[in-house]
Amino acid sequence: MRILYVNNDGSGFADYVSITEGTTVEQFFTIKMEGREPSDYLIRVNRQPVPKDYVLQDGDRVTITPTKIEGASPVLA
Amino acid sequence: MKKQKKLIMLSNLLLDSLKKLNRSRLKQIQTLMEDFNDKCLEASKDKHLFDTAVEKSWLIGAESIRSRIERNLNDFSHHLQRFKELINTDETVMPNFIDIHAELVQTEQEFGELQFDLKEKTISVTTGDIVLNDISFGPFGIKLSICQLEKLYTDIPYRIIALEPNPAGGNDSVTHPHVSDERLCEGDGHVAIRNAIEQGRFCDFFTLIKSILQTYNPDSPYVSLDDWQGRSCYDCGYTISDDESYYCERCDREYCGQCSTYCRVCDTTVCLGCSSECYGCKEPICKDCMHVCKECEEAFCENCINEKGLCENCEAERNKNEDECSEKTDAQV
Structure with missing residues (x-):
């Protein structure tokens, strides 16, 4: 089954990805964001917060947005 | 009912602006494609000149052409990189009215009520208090100008407004280590923010900005937190x-x-x-x-x-x- 995965980490992208049936949102996060802590991200399914054991459904929209992003000041040429 | 009407009107305005932005993106691709084409033609011309010079043993001339090709190659790779950045898009379609409306509803769920200035055509949300290393900067308003969306590639279409400012001692225009003159230096969030706006993911856009505001990058601030409470020397600015x-x-x-x-x-x-x-x-x-x-x-x-x-x-x-x-x-x- 396919879900829309919106990853706002790094350069960010939105794409349809295939997952196996029965995948929970926690498992999905572990696969896609290996080594990262879920507490450092805002995770939404179909624009709503969900429990970590929520089982993803075909056509779901999963958004993962970091809660900490380093800004900068412009580098003068 | 009134709120619903406001969200519908906003969704239409944003959708219209996104269409203009898309057109502006395509126009930019067109311009870059023309530049790219010109560079290819130049390379082709240089190839013929170089062949002739080598065949006729005009060694100084051949060397001069080689040097020009070398310079052009540097320009060429720069143009190619910009061209690639702009032409690469995700496998998503332009958002429709329902998507935009859902984004606005979600934004209100995440940030509280969305403020809409009909005259200025801006939408804003308010963050909570931003505190970095025990220094409080108060809440910030993130104000997105709907009319400026189409200028995304040449200007910043949003402003970061300190609502209870605690500016840097040495510089009143710096209200956050990464905000100067109401402009946020996006750092690592730059591409993700651009993508969010292009794809009409406005809730993601506001969330990304908030994430930058609640993070301190000690390597590259306008004014470091260590110097925040200080004043600036009138002569050297230290x-x-x-x-x-x-x-x-x-x-x-x-x-x-x-x-x-x-x-x-x-x-x-x-x-x-x-x-x-x-x-x-x-x-x-x-x-x-x-x-x-x-x-x-x-x-x-x-x-x-x-x-x-x-x-x-x-x-x-x-x-x-x-x-x-x-x-x-x-x-x-």
Whole structure:
């Protein structure tokens, strides 16, 4: 089954990805964001917060947005 | 009902702006494609010239063409990179009215009520208090200008407004280590923010901005948190703490230790601009304690000028002249 995965980490992208049936949102996060802590991200399914054991459904929209992003000041040429 | 009407109107405005943005993106691709094509034509021309020069053994000419190709190749890779960045898009379609409406509803769920200025055509959300390393910057308003969306590639379509500002001591326009003149330096979030706007993911856009505001990057701030409470030296701009600050009583401004001194006559603290160096002893003196020699017109401190208003050299010169005069008079007598 396919879900829309919106990853706002790094350069960010939105794409349809295939997952196996029965995948929970926690498992999905572990696969896609290996080594990262879920507490450092805002995770939404179909624009709503969900429990970590929520089982993803075909056509779901999963958004993962970091809660900490380093800004900068412009580098003068 | 009124709120629903507002969200519908906003969704239509945003959708319209996104269409303009998409058109502007396609136009930019068109321009880049033309540049890219020109570069290809130049490379093709240079190839023919280079072939001819080598065949006819015009070695200096061939070397000159080679050097031009080398320069053009650098430009070429730059153009190619920009072209690739713009032409690469995700496998998503343009959002429709329902998507945009859902984004606005979600934004209200995440941030509270969305403020809409119909006259300015802006939408804003308010963050909670932003606190970094125990310094509070108060809440910020993130104001997105709907009409500016189409200028995404040439300008920043949003402003970051400090609602209870705690600006850097040395610079009032810096209200956050990464915000200056209401503009956020996006750093690592730049591409993700651009993508969110292009794809009409406005809730993600506001969330990304909030994430940058609640993070401190010590490697590249406008003003570092260590210097936040300090003031800036009026002369060199260096951030100074209360203990390191020197107040010039002549011009009423604050300076760092390097840009200030004290008058060796009256002990008043003065900046370098309000002080002079005594031409005689080379010590700094303030303008009030400065005396100008009547003869050479140089500035001296009171210790280096006599009661007649002459410096040591001019006094000696005058005495010498007077002696010579009296000797001449004696000789004549």
